[in-house]
Amino acid sequence: MAKWGEGDPRWIVEERPDATNVNNWHWTEKNACAWSKDKIKELFKDLEISGDKISCSVTEIETCDGEAVVNNRKGKLIFFYEWNIVLKWVSDDDSKIEGKVTIPNLSEENDISEVSIEFSLKTSTDEGEKVKHFLHTKGKNTVRQKLEQYVSALKEEFSKGMILPKKDSNQVVTKVTKTGINIKEKMNSTVISKDTVGAKISTTTVSQQQKFQCRGQEFYNVFTTIEMVQAFTGGPVQLESKKGGKFEMFNGNISGEFVELSPTKIIQKWRCRHWPNGHYSLVNFDISEKSDHTEVNLTQTGVPTSEEASTKQNWDRYYWDPIKRTFSFGYFM
Known part of the structure; x- marks a missing residue:
């Protein structure tokens, strides 16, 4: 058995007073599912989409299914998230004009600009089709802005403190690995299981x-x-x-x-x-x-x-x- 202070430095726990994850060597994980659902609901609650003398508001987050997790691997943050979101909207000028916004593929594999956003109409009318056209052409930008805010908050707000200070360092250096398919290619031993919640393992x-x-x-x-x-x-x-x-x-x-x-x-x-x-x-x-x-x-x-x-x-x-x-x-x- 090595003496105190000797041996593999990855396992020398006295370097931190709390003896936690020395030098960020070990893989640590933080489940972001509950936080993400609250954040998405917060961002889209009562969201107003307006322009061209048309105004609509999100009245309900009907569906928010999926998962999100942040991993710290040797001092690098790796983000995984996948969400299926359905919102209900209504015209501020005519409550009979209403429909849904469907966002089926919000994930780290897709750039926000590539995320599908579809607007549907509950009942097709001439006025309703005009509102739907406006939402389809102009409203998507407003929705994408909210999705970007969620991703930014996940990377900055939620993951704060996951990378711990190293020995003789009072500064926390955050290295964020670019998310997407490149991460999964590098982690060739990791298989993403759609049927699991939380951990991403082989x-x-x-x-x-x-x-x-x-x-x-x-x-x-x-x-x-x-x-x-x-x-x-x-x-x-x-x-x-x-x-x-x-x-x-x-x-x-x-x-x-x-x-x-x-x-x-x-x-x-x-x-x-x-x-x-x-x-x-x-x-x-x-x-x-x-x-x-x-x-x-x-x-x-x-x-x-x-x-x-x-x-x-x-x-x-x-x-x-x-x-x-x-x-x-x-x-x-």
Whole structure:
């Protein structure tokens, strides 16, 4: 063991009084999802678009779906964000003239000038078409300005303090890596998983097939009835069997939420406690009842590559085998 002050300088923690991320060597991450939603709502709330004797106002942020995260990698800030935004607008002169603004591809891969902005009209009338034409030709600039303000705030306001002072330095030097496809080419070990929230890491897909001596509805009940989940996991369970419902089992080591629930399909956002913060895989159970058994096809996307082998083993060890033993679903003639 190296003496105090010796060894690899990346691990010498006395250089900072808080012993945190010395010289910014380690990869740190900050989830910007909640902050981004609040910022986008703040920027577009009551936004007025006017000109050419026409005036319209944004009345509601109908949709704000997506994710954003900022990474500090060896003293460089790397930004990932992807948002689908839908706004409602109304004419200030005639409340019957209203529609929506759709922004489907706000992301670091696209320059603000390349982001699609589409205006639609709820009811087509001659006056309404004039307003829509104005918004399409002049209103896009106003919307783009707000999108630019969001990106600037993400890079300057939200990420402030992520790069820590180095030894013998009272200044924080911020190096911002240009976002976009070049970052992803350099980070050739990183795969962006659209099905995950938060962390951007190298991922893979796990696929398995299992046969159970039971009806399809019985297998479905195993994952959606708290008493049955507690039976095969052997411990306390938190379970809300509904779309968007949360679940937690194995002393909190496995958690997530239900994305879709039906007797033939269960989809879950699913994570292990020790995975990077905010990173979820997507688990898809396809349940197919045959004449004498039920076939279950598992597809799990977004599994960290380093966890592939253990994840496969743990499905057998903690799910399939206990389910078959507990409910006698494993016996075939």
